[in-house]
Amino acid sequence: MLKVMYIMMLMILMSTTLLTVNMMISKKSNHEREKMTPFECGFNPNKSARKPFSIQFFLLGILFLVFDVEVTLILPLIITIKNSTLVIWSVSTNTILIILTLGLFHEWKSSTLDWIN
Numbered sequence: 001m002l003k004v005m006y007i008m009m010l011m012i013l014m015s016t017t018l019l020t021v022n023m024m025i026s027k028k029s030n031h032e033r034e035k036m037t038p039f040e041c042g043f044n045p046n047k048s049a050r051k052p053f054s055i056q057f058f059l060l061g062i063l064f065l066v067f068d069v070e071v072t073l074i075l076p077l078i079i080t081i082k083n084s085t086l087v088i089w090s091v092s093t094n095t096i097l098i099i100l101t102l103g104l105f106h107e108w109k110s111s112t113l114d115w116i117n
Contacts, residue, residue, distance in 0.1 A: 056114075060112070060113070066103070070096065071100075074100075077089065077092065077093050
């Protein structure tokens with residue numbers, strides 16, 4: 001029993017010694033290199049990660065979402081042409097297209113779609 005205890009103590013002592021020596025002589029450059037490389041979003045870690053983003057890009061993204069939702073409203077109208085009269089179908093389709101076109105012209109006139117002022 002005493003031999004097993006000595007062996008266990010020797011194993012713990014050797015592993016602790018090896019870990020300590022490894023930490024002392026290991027190169028820190030790998031860890032530092034990883035810290036200095038840009039991470040997935042592309043921000044440079046030497047500067048602040050809280051860079052302000054372009055408000056125009058945000059507005060353009062919101063506009064894309066709005067117009068994308070309106071396009072998804074237009075697509076089911078193709079299927080409903082069989083179940084409704086032509087007058088009701090054309091009025092509803094033209095109403096959605098007019099709203100979409102007016103929104104596009106409004107954004108164009110207010111220079112939201114201009115990327116560079």
